[in-house]
Structures are given as C-alpha cells and as structure tokens.
Amino acid sequence: MKLPIYLDHHATTPADPRVVSAMMPYFGDDFGNPASHTHVFGWRAEAAVESARESLARCIGAQSSSEVLFTSGATESDNLALKGLVRAGREGKNHIVTVSTEHRAVLDTCRALEGEGFLVSLLSVGSDGLLDPDEVARAIGPRTALVSVMAANNEIGTLQPLAEIGRICRAQGVAFHSDAAQAVGKIPLDVEAAQLDLLSFCAHKIYGPKGVGALYVRARRPRLRIEPLLHGGGHERGLRSGTLPVPLVVGFAKAVELAVAEREQEASRTAGLRDRLWQQLRDGLEGLRRNGAPGHCLPGSLNVCFPGVEAASLMVALPELALSSGSACTSATPEPSHVLRALGLAPELVNSALRFGLGRGTTPEEIDFAADRVIQEVRRLRSEGRRATVTARSALP
Ligand SMILES: Cc1ncc(COP(=O)(O)O)c(C=O)c1O
Incomplete structure (x- = not known):
C-alpha cells in the first residue's frame, strides 16, 4: 500500500x-x-x-x-x-x-x-x-x-x-x-x-x-x-x-x-468499499452523523460529521490521507460549507465534517487503514478536547 x-x-x-x-x-x-x-x-x-x-x-x-x-x-x-x-x-x-x-x-x-x-x-x-x-x-x-x-x-x-x-x-x-x-x-x-x-x-x-x-x-x-x-x-x-x-x-x-x-461494476465495488468504511467508522466511534441521502447517493461518496472534533485539525493529524472537509475552500477565505448549512446543520457540526471520495484506485486495504487512522485521531482529539475543557473549567475563579 x-x-x-x-x-x-x-x-x-x-x-x-x-x-x-x-x-x-x-x-x-x-x-x-x-x-x-x-x-x-x-x-x-x-x-x-x-x-x-x-x-x-x-x-x-x-x-x-x-x-x-x-x-x-x-x-x-x-x-x-x-x-x-x-x-x-x-x-x-x-x-x-x-x-x-x-x-x-x-x-x-x-x-x-x-x-x-x-x-x-x-x-x-x-x-x-x-x-x-x-x-x-x-x-x-x-x-x-x-x-x-x-x-x-x-x-x-x-x-x-x-x-x-x-x-x-x-x-x-x-x-x-x-x-x-x-x-x-x-x-x-x-x-x-x-x-x-x-x-x-x-x-x-x-x-x-x-x-x-x-x-x-x-x-x-x-x-x-x-x-x-x-x-x-x-x-x-x-x-x-x-x-x-x-x-x-x-x-x-x-x-x-x-x-x-465499467460503470456498473465500478459502482458496486466503490459502494461496497464506502459502506465498509462507514461501518468501521460507526463501530469505532460514537455520535457520528452521515450527511446526505444514503439511498440516493453517489457510490464513492461518504460525508461524515465527527462531533467534538474540527475537521481542519483532523486533516492536519492525518497527513497520510488525502481528504477534504465539507467546507468549500474555493476562495482565499475558506467559508463553512454552504451545502452542509443548507441541510440545517449547526456551525460546529458543519466544521466537523469530512468528505471521503473513493475512486477507481481505492482498495479494501486502504479503506481499513484509513478507518483505523481516522478512529485513532478522532479519539485522541476528542480526549484532548475534554481535557482542555476540564482544565479551562478548573482555571475558573
Ligand atoms: C458539481 C460540480 N460542478 C462544477 C464543477 C467545476 O468543474 P470544472 O473543474 O471542470 O470547472 C465541479 C468540480 O469542482 C463540480 O463538482
């Protein structure tokens, strides 16, 4: 790999x-x-x-x-x-x-x-x-x-x-x-x-x-x-x-x-990998939200909110994965995704979303590796976030 x-x-x-x-x-x-x-x-x-x-x-x-x-x-x-x-x-x-x-x-x-x-x-x-x-x-x-x-x-x-x-x-x-x-x-x-x-x-x-x-x-x-x-x-x-x-x-x-x-064959292969990724993420982490309409979705698409974590920090922690957040960073000033906001998501949730885009070269090994690494880093960032909150609270007069 x-x-x-x-x-x-x-x-x-x-x-x-x-x-x-x-x-x-x-x-x-x-x-x-x-x-x-x-x-x-x-x-x-x-x-x-x-x-x-x-x-x-x-x-x-x-x-x-x-x-x-x-x-x-x-x-x-x-x-x-x-x-x-x-x-x-x-x-x-x-x-x-x-x-x-x-x-x-x-x-x-x-x-x-x-x-x-x-x-x-x-x-x-x-x-x-x-x-x-x-x-x-x-x-x-x-x-x-x-x-x-x-x-x-x-x-x-x-x-x-x-x-x-x-x-x-x-x-x-x-x-x-x-x-x-x-x-x-x-x-x-x-x-x-x-x-x-x-x-x-x-x-x-x-x-x-x-x-x-x-x-x-x-x-x-x-x-x-x-x-x-x-x-x-x-x-x-x-x-x-x-x-x-x-x-x-x-x-x-x-x-x-x-x-x-090659559409039919490729669609069922990537949809299978996408479902495998979602299954693993859901088994490994609590509170995830899958964005979109699972029954009406591109085969290689998975968009997930990781509550408690900023997608930007998650991507920095995962240099071995080329991912993108739900945000459209199309301009000099990245704005929160207008798509996720249109779904009615709160700003913190919008900023916690990652887009996984699977394609022709994606393999099961890559998916398993990606799922493991995302789970590890989300757990780490969540526990750091909790510690930071506790420290901030204990610093209050
Ligand atoms: C839905 C959609 N429309 C338009 C575009 C723009 O395509 P292009 O890069 O060929 O101008 C993209 C690609 O970013 C897209 O995903």
Whole structure:
C-alpha cells in the first residue's frame, strides 16, 4: 500500500493510462488544428474531434452529436448554459430556479445574472439534501426561463430526482439544465429519459484530463437557442469560439467511454468499499452523523460529521490521507460549507465534517487503514478536547 492514500476523488481523479495513450498521438504527429480545412493535418484532427463528439453524445443519450459543444470544463459549461440561455431572452422570460446546494459554478453565475436584472429563486432541500420536485413545480411562474438542478452533489453525493423534475419543466415549457460534473459515468444518465435540455460535464472527474468539458444543448423538440460567451472564429457552431484542444477532447471521450462501460461494476465495488468504511467508522466511534441521502447517493461518496472534533485539525493529524472537509475552500477565505448549512446543520457540526471520495484506485486495504487512522485521531482529539475543557473549567475563579 502506497501512502498518502487518495480519498478526494470528487475534487479530481488521476488520468487513466488508457486515456493518456489515446491522447498521445494528438500531441505528436496528429497535431493539426481541426479548423484547418485545407490539408490532411486539419482533416485528421477534425475526424478525431467529431468521433469524440459522437462518442460523448452516445454516452449521454443525445440524439445528435451536433448537440455536444466542447468547453474548458464544467464551470464554463454551467456559465454558458445559464447565461447563454437567459440572455438569449426567450419571450421576455427573466426568472431562474435553482437550488441552495448547487456548485458555486451555478450559484455564482446566478448571482452575476441577478446583477444584470434577472430574478433567481433558490430552493431549499431536505436534511438529506434531496430536492422535492413539487418545490420546483411551485417555483415555476409565467416568466421562468430555466430550472437548474445538479445531478449529484459534490460534497454529500446526493442524487436529485432529475426525471421527475424534467417532466415538470417540459410540461411547463421551461428549459431544464443539470450540472452533471459528478454524475456522468458514475450513475445512469440519459438526456432523453430525464428530459434535459442542457447538461454540463467534464473529463477530470472521471479519469480524463483537466481543462476540458462539454455542454449538451438540445437541438430538437424543443430547439434551444443560447448566446455564446466567447466570440471569435465561430468554432462550435458559433457558440464557443477558440481552437479546440484536440488531445484533451480525445482523452475526454475515452474517459467517458471507459467510465460508462465499467460503470456498473465500478459502482458496486466503490459502494461496497464506502459502506465498509462507514461501518468501521460507526463501530469505532460514537455520535457520528452521515450527511446526505444514503439511498440516493453517489457510490464513492461518504460525508461524515465527527462531533467534538474540527475537521481542519483532523486533516492536519492525518497527513497520510488525502481528504477534504465539507467546507468549500474555493476562495482565499475558506467559508463553512454552504451545502452542509443548507441541510440545517449547526456551525460546529458543519466544521466537523469530512468528505471521503473513493475512486477507481481505492482498495479494501486502504479503506481499513484509513478507518483505523481516522478512529485513532478522532479519539485522541476528542480526549484532548475534554481535557482542555476540564482544565479551562478548573482555571475558573
Ligand atoms: C458539481 C460540480 N460542478 C462544477 C464543477 C467545476 O468543474 P470544472 O473543474 O471542470 O470547472 C465541479 C468540480 O469542482 C463540480 O463538482
């Protein structure tokens, strides 16, 4: 077993060697620009991009490969989906419905759109992170342009009922977007079955390269119109100008193909390891709280509160484990997790949460080692905390 053990697969994943070998020719002999239409270098690059596009379209159930646009990642896809759709101004519609537990890429985009005069409704979730589809139905009004609900939460793994929400949106004639950065390749996902109009995803969460993503934009029944964020050479049907990163695009398609082909087997393996980890932690420690909806959860996700302990101290005490707290430390000033706060957790509990993200390389030995070490350190920190409280009390006059 090699240390440190990587248990942060929600943040990113290592590129699969099969993905890296698929990419290699496009750094070398096949270096052409797919927009060069006058020679064989361009034609070869274009053929590779179009074959990758077809592959991605197939993996998400899109009717046509032209519905898949390449971007730099899920953040850009979310921005393009939300800003692109509402700015295209469907019949004066100016209202967006989204959820308090969304990724910052959606929440901050909505905030920016509020600055432009759009109205945003932020729906609450239950204590398990699940959104009630009836809430969506109630929030939709005559001026609603778009509903955006993530497929799988990046902190607690909760899977939202996309098909039910999709049915509601379609019936109301409202566009439906999902941020599926954590979901594609990990759970079954089909844009037709869920009646999705826009879908954001990226490569680096599923053993592909960083810096490439895609946005699915429905072309038929109904045809969606979006405005580009980037203007220039008119690539990607004018919706996303810029020379395509061919090696990344090829690696992205390979990563999605592998993830989809191996999904069922890998999901049951990681879910088994996740349950083993939870069982061991629960047997070894008192008072733990598992965050999220165990019956509706990503297979490799476990988010746990360790009451009496600060997650930050626990991570410092565990340098042999690559973990992350429930907090989103995305800015210079780390803030307590907005996701855990949205579940109604008290601030001390929010600060005691750790996220375990299991993945393709995770082994049973690693899980047993991680569970032992976490149990040891939580016990130690809890007893130090108790001693400190007693000392503080005895120092009182
Ligand atoms: C749910 C979700 N959306 C969006 C993103 C952003 O993805 P990217 O790093 O490809 O921009 C992430 C990854 O951090 C994510 O987990």
